[in-house]
Amino acid sequence: MSWENVLIVAILMSSFLPGVIIFMLPERSTALRTGLNLFGAGLKMALVIVMDLAIYYGRIFQMRLELMEGVELFLNADPLSAMFATLSSALWLLTTIYAVGYLEGSPNRSHFFGYFSLCVTVTIGIAMAGNLVTFLLFYEMLTLTTYPLIIHRGTVESLRAGRNYLVYTFGGGGIFLFAVIWLHTLAGPADFSAAGLARQLVESEAPVLRCIFLLMIAGVGVKAALVPLHGWLPQAMIAPAPVSALLHAVAVVKAGAFGVTRIVLDVFGVNNIIELGLMPWLIAIAAATIIWGSLRALQQDGLKQRLAFSTVSQISYIALGVSLADHRLALIGGLVHLIHQGLMKITLFFCAGNLAETLGIHRISEMAGVGRRLPLTMAAFTVGAMGMIGIPPTVGFISKWYLCLGGLEAGNQWVIMVLIVSSLLNGAYFLPVIITAWFGKQQGPWPQERKFGRLETHWMLLIPPLVTALTVIAAGVIANAQFSPLTWVKFVVQDYSH
Amino acid sequence: MAFADSWIVVPVFAPLTAALLAFLVRRASFFISLAAACLSLLAVAVLVNRFLVNGPAAYAVGGWDPPLGICLRTDGPALIMLVLTAVAGVGISLYAKGYFTLRIERPSRVGRPERQERFFWPLWMLQLTGLNGLYLSGDIFNLYVTLEVIGVSAAALAALSGKSASLIAALRYLLVSLLGSMSYLLGVVFVYKTYGVLDLGLLQAAAAPAPGVIAAMALMSVGLLLKTAIFPMHFWLPPAHANALAPVSAILSGLVVKGSFFLLFRLWFDIFSPVLPAAAFNLMGSLGAGAIIWGGVQVLRQQRLKLLIAYSTVSQLGYLVIAFPLAFAGGSSQAWSAVLFMASGHACAKIAMFMSAGTIMLHAGHDRIRDLAGIRAYLPVTAFAYAAAGVNLIGLPPSGGFIAKWMLLITALAGHQWLWAVVLLAGSFLATAYVFRVVAQLFVIPPDKPVITRRRAGLLEWPALIMALLSLLLGLMAPYPLRLLEAGQIVRTAMTMGGGP
């Protein structure tokens, strides 16, 4: 058990153990619970950074546990998984701080934070999965850990949303299990490798593999909220803000997108998919989701619903980037958007949470002139929104820029067309929000205003969005710096470019 | 034979003597029973590591060798079930102690809980004797007697609660098990008439598709199917399990049903497998499929929690039986070991579920699912145990159920048997529906209900949690029991060499 194995297990345990202990804690001991939470998050962040450095200098991190003969639980930290793990642990640290502030005084928090930590452990597990079986294991556990979070409020709507969420995710999970097993019978136990499936297998079993691929994409697509399967996402907005922040930016939806990436790059291998002629399908689905998500977002008056639909469309950028993976630029664009979307979306949700928590605002029509009352929150929101639209110097611009270049390099013009129309639509549903917020006139008192002393809102609710907003700009401005997301993605793409 | 060799006898004799002593010394009955359960657990542990060291062992009782005397055998499958029964035995004993102490504090009818407790322990010990006897025995007539012991003690336990509904169910259960044992006995007679030998090892050697054996297998299989409550003949199980006391339902659902299933499994796969054609296995598979779908549909109809869990047993038993055609076609040992692995996983989960249902009923006073909202406020550990057991039933990753479902699906897809694969998936979807229907109720705390964790009787909540976590742990430590089963393969060859020292 060299220190590499220990590190991987430590990363997983650093949120699992606090989670289990928090379950035990009685409701009263808030200090201990918050301390444990933050300690776990901090420790995980440190460990992940150490791992990133080590990976950068070529160390290999692996851990195997034999489940059945021929099937094993394999954790492997390659650059791609390190990227997703870093994103998850960083955003988890911030979301924990935010959640502590957000849930002050609300009932059954031990239960909430317990599942909160478990959910991140599973996300890190998904990130570090080394083969398809481990990925499936953690993928299905994710549903288990996120369901209690969604129904945390206990109201009838949250129950219905929870039920809907289960129907979708378990349906997807079942299909994904079926496809994984079918592939397992054909290709035997195979770890994730850039080469993907064996060539002669692709020739001999083309129709079956096509069917398996579509099933897998459908299975993973539920969590990645691809068009026909995205129904659960807007309804899951009933959950408290930190949950929807975590769900949308880090855990569930990102796990789906990461799943699509793994399947296309590491399970099937890009060339095999092209040979099977499946790429056009994937591009079509991604494009359709991008446009449909943005269109639906236009219609929503609820702020969180609008953000949810914008997530639906933004996540498919990653799918689009991955589906053009044979062109280096598009792949860079797709993967870097994995991080950028996380940063931007979590900022937006933090701000939406602040609005709901401090002023009781849930609808955009109520947001006129809120910029005056919550200037810093709305500044963060504006930065996030600008990122979403893709205005430089935010990170959003960079990922859109690379995606467009990739699309151009791939030669199909209408990929750029889709991205431009989507930016237009993004502008159409984000700019009015910003304008009403900053330049609108406040009509009447806020629904439920709460005072938090000198600051505009509780400091724990204010710091995270500001930090993420700054990162949105910083990661954009210093995109070429040594350890910016863009350089890391280029480092990741090295072993996929052939 | 060395003294150390007689550990094999302990799992049967310890509960036996405990039953006698418990019946005599009523005050100390709990401690005697717990001691017996722990002793048999220890014995099973010794047997397991001895089995791993030098393979299957045989033990001629009374010193007479097989054709004349009775011989006790330990092989892979038997040991898995022994371990399961021993562990469940300790868990259920603890739970029962907690259950009865609480019931005696707040009796609904003066004197009834005392009666129930006084007679629970001897009957429970006899049940354990029968089960361990069945798993160990190597003689076909002796299996009949153990079946009878299990049948009568199960009916007695079911009738313990004294309500008229449970009495009706107990009577029906008794008559059904009478009929099942009688047809099994007729099968034994046919076997004896054809081969003139009662020992399983010798029978396995001589097994050939003769008419006598065919009649025997037909009667025995149908009798055992009836006793295992497989799909068309499941009418007696739900009322019996739902109306019995909580520890009793756990015993019935978790262990008793598995006993007769194990015998069916041994007959079909171990002893008379050459006699059985592929069509028979597919018939069994269709029964299993029927059980999964029909059980699933019925579960969704139930309004009471215990009935829901009982019908889910009917559905889960379908999983065990659907594995027969897979094992036969697949040929690989995967589906073969998957069956028993799933049986043990399901047993742990079901025991945990009934325990938590019992605790909830004691606490809430009723088990109408609609009014169970927010139980987690009062019983967090029980709610979590129920959820963990549910996870195992559905077959979600961390649990043993997942590994079993995985193995079954692998064999089904490798053998291109799409129907069974689709039924397995449909089954897990139905399971998701009925588990989460209850979990959603348990876990969601309506805003107005405050969270107070008054410490209930510890003994009520923790055994349920331990059993539920055990079913989850099975998922992670799957290789160890599976290695036991793989070793089981050698047994078949050993048996054919006319086993016994």
Added chain:
Amino acid sequence: MFLQTLQNFMNEAGLSLVAGVPLLLAAGCWARCLRKWSFRLLPLAALPALLAVLLVSPGLEIQVKWFFMGGTMGIDASARIFLGVSACAWLFAALAAGEKFRDDPHRHRFAGYFLASMGGNFGLILARDILDFYLFFALMSFSAYGLIIHNRTAAAAKAGRVYLVLVFLSELAMFTALVLLSARGEVPLAGAIPGADLSPLLIILLFMAFGVKVGALPFQSWMALSYQQAPVPGATALAGAMVNAGIIGWLRFFPFGHVVLPGGGVFFIVMGAAAALYGVFFGLYQDKPGRVLASSSISQMGLVTLIAGYGLLSEDAGMSALPLMTLFAVHHSLAKTSLFLGYDLVDRGGRPADAILAAGLLVPCLSLAGLPLTSGAMIKGALKELAHLGGDAWYVFGAVFLPLSSVGTTILMLHCIGLLRKRSRAGPRGKTTVIAWLWVLSIAGVVLVPWMWQPLREMAGYSLRARTVVQSLWPVGLGAVLAWLWLNAGGRLPGRGRPSADFDDLVRWVHVRFLYMLTLVTDFLDRLRDKIVREPFRQRGFRRFIRSRGPARLERMLGRWPVVFLFYLLLSVVLFMMMLTAAYQKSEVG
């Protein structure tokens, strides 16, 4: 010696200071504590730019590796001129703003937006690679929005809305154009694109991207609204400095002198001419000085488009069009700055004697119209030369059109002076503040700059020749006569002055229609989904089947002994027969 060290310093850090100082001050404006200081330092923000223009050695280029995908800043000949002009314009506007907003409660907010757009403008001029260009262009455009709606009136909000929509469209067009342009290299190419053969789509996109800034024909409606609604210093900045951004864009991205784009050239010429004429007629309708000035900008920018069009027709036309466009930009922004200062003076009521006012206003107007000895005349002459290079057909067009446009401009300018004098007479008398001295200085600038500045001097010499004087004199004279006649005849054209529906109503109409159609589609899809998924699942489907009596009756049926044991017997018989047949086959086969 001091100059030497200053020059070295400017060479190293100077360029980043040019854009950096305004942005830092803008940030200062937002921070509560630094507000007072940053507002007071407002006028100084433009100084680094002026210093850079004077001191930085020509052709300097610095590469800032870490900044936004490798930013490169540099000064070349045209950038120096533009920077100089913009710096002057921003300086004048800043001083005017300092004066005007001294006691306005929201001055910090205005200062913040003002400084941000200033920083964006300077950065835009200095940016050498297209990504930085795009970054600063976006920064300038979006912060200018703050200037327009500063007064928070409904009309200002409407103007802001129109401006924002158009700017957003231009951003998108520019993004697409940049992507298409930089198809080859991953890192965007620095400076003008050598010899790129631009496809028609690209030409339209570039026209659209910078046409909005310049007020080209289809996108000109925001100019009139914004100049009127924005506070005058803001309007000065908009008209004086930000308009040039459009011209710089065209200069950067069109390969003047390298590639001939006949189609593009014709398109630009037609749009330019149309814009020029539209500007004049639209201006004559207006009764507000802000709108008239806006329409004069539109017509002048139409001329610039014309020059660009000619530049695209042939290589040598392109070579000469480049400096001409730069000169035109300088000439136009100086004139506009002084006119707006005059308007600000009049607006603030510090009214000098009527005669001085008339004379002061007359100088920039006539220079715009092209009076000999002014920069306008030089440009007109050079323009005639350029038209000659563009081939005979266009020469004739040039020859006819140019005098006509200068006549129109003269009429428009005189109309504007009339309005300003009317307003100054009506307005209250205020004390002459520093704005007046600024105004006089700007007038001097208008007259002297063409002569002082070395690159413009040889152009001036050409305009002194008799023939060009005569050629530029008669249109001005004719224009003056017509204006005098027209002013006496009532001074206003019939009609309401503004078209009934403008761009904002168009946008709202499109938005409402689009949402309506979208809800139609989504309702249809929801109904469809209910029919396919939820309906069977809930009504006729699985759940009803579960609740219905069917399964209950079946279950009760299965609860009866005879039925159950019917299956029992059936099973035993079937099993028996199966095994028998199997044994029979095996024995037969075996």
Added chain:
Amino acid sequence: MKMLLTGFDLLLALTLLWLAWQLLRSTDIFKAIIFFICFGLLMSLAWVRMHAPDVALAEAAIGTGLTGPLFLAALRRIERKAGKNMMSEPAGNGEETGSRWKARNREMSPLLWTVTALTCCLAGLLIWTVLIIPRPLPGLADQVAGSLAESGVNNPVTAVLLNFRGYDTLLEVMVLLLGAITVWSITHAPFPPRVPDTSPVQKAAVRLLLPLICLIGGYLVWQGAYQTGGAFQGGAVLSAALVLLLISDFLWLPGMRSLPLRLGLTLGPLVFVLLAGFGILVEKTLLRLPVEYAGPLLLFLEAACGLSIGLTLAAFFAGGRPASDLRETPYSGEAKGKGPAES
């Protein structure tokens, strides 16, 4: 001689079948029980015919001797409870909506037709199998004979029962004990405090018969080692004595304190278990008896088992645990409201 025997067999078989058929068809359950008793007696006759004296004795003593009275006692209790309405189907399995199996007007619903058809078909198959099974293979007779010497008894059946397959018998005795425990756990012995008017004849007969029955029982137990007889048969006869006591005025059984009864019931199995333990200690294998002491040990075991079997069968007849043991207050209406209803 052979013809006579086959004739006798044929007659016996036919009567047995007729009795079974009558037993099922008769409407009145009392009549059915009487048929069942005759059927039992004829069965023991059949065992005798097939040279199985032990089984015949057991069938006579237990199969009919005790089961008959059990049925009659049960019928009386059910009738008295149901207020004398003839054959009213008790709640039974409540929603038993199947066709009323009235012996007389048996309208054969299609369901019943199929059940009968299937039963006949199954019967046909089984009989066909029996007919074509080749000559029966040599059973275990010679092995039993071979090792009879070491078993300590010379009646082969007892040898098999107690020594060769002692494990089976142990479990069987435990089943009996299990039955007793179950009966006790279900209800109290439903005996009236005082049997009103036992006729003097009955009292005298009981006083006379008791010692005789005990003597015969003891002898049977003793004889088991040599010829037919043994613990079960002896025990059954002893139980007859106890049943007599129960139905006459010596009602001490229901009134007795439960401990001695419980001791009596568990005596047999306890001895058996001790013997098994002894076997392990001495011979290192379960239930293995040292050859020289096998005889007396088995005899001691037989005696103990006989006694406890007698008591158990009596307990079956008593139909419940002694009145004094584990009283339960009758079902009080108001209890329902209070604490949680028991599950």
Added chain:
Amino acid sequence: MTTILYSVTGLLLFVFGLFALIVCPHPLRKILGGNVMSAGIFLFLVAASYRADTGEIDAVPQAMVLTGIVVSVCITAVALVLSTRLQQAADQGARRRRKRRREEDAGE
């Protein structure tokens, strides 16, 4: 010859008992059927091992039958006690319902 005759009788008895157990609704009759079934099986068992020619007795089937008889007695006894207790509980239930109805009538 006798073995076949008695075996067939045994099987027929088994089938009769099975039929009775299945069809008769009354628990007592079902238990009677059970007993007939077991008697049939034992008859078949002993008949199967009866060797008319050699005449010596194979003890193992007899031991099995003895055990079988004892076990079936035990089951019969339990079943009978259960059905009596069932009847008793049903009567108590009926009495209670009648009492409550009377109270309600009295109450109105």
